[in-house]
Amino acid sequence: MDAAAADERLDRAFMALADPVRRSILARLSRGPATVTELAEPFDITTQAVSKHIQVLESAGLVTRSRDAQRRPVHLDAAALETLTEWIDRYRLIHEQRFRRLDALLASADGGDAAASAEQD
Incomplete structure (x- = not known):
């Protein structure tokens, strides 16, 4: 197809x-x-x-x-539903990876701020 x-x-x-x-x-x-x-x-x-x-x-x-x-x-037709699920999963996985990267970035930025605050105290 x-x-x-x-x-x-x-x-x-x-x-x-x-x-x-x-x-x-x-x-x-x-x-x-x-x-x-x-x-x-x-x-x-x-x-x-x-x-x-x-x-x-x-x-x-x-x-x-x-x-x-x-x-x-x-x-x-379960196979047709499986095709839809595969299509959805492809995009879900892409966005999950983006969210994980954003979480890691925010965690590292948050950790940097916490270290800077501890040094100022």
């Missing part, structure tokens, strides 16, 4: 995750597959609305559907 396609997929996934209903659906699917009717139970919206949310999640590559006789369970 080229960089532009990867960026587009990330954009779709993060846009899908921006909605609280879709995040709740993913949280439920983390416990196992479910049908649209089962996913709609906790919400005060129609199954048709939940189905549209699932379509957005499917388009973002976060869920898949299968056929099991008359049932069409929705499944969480």
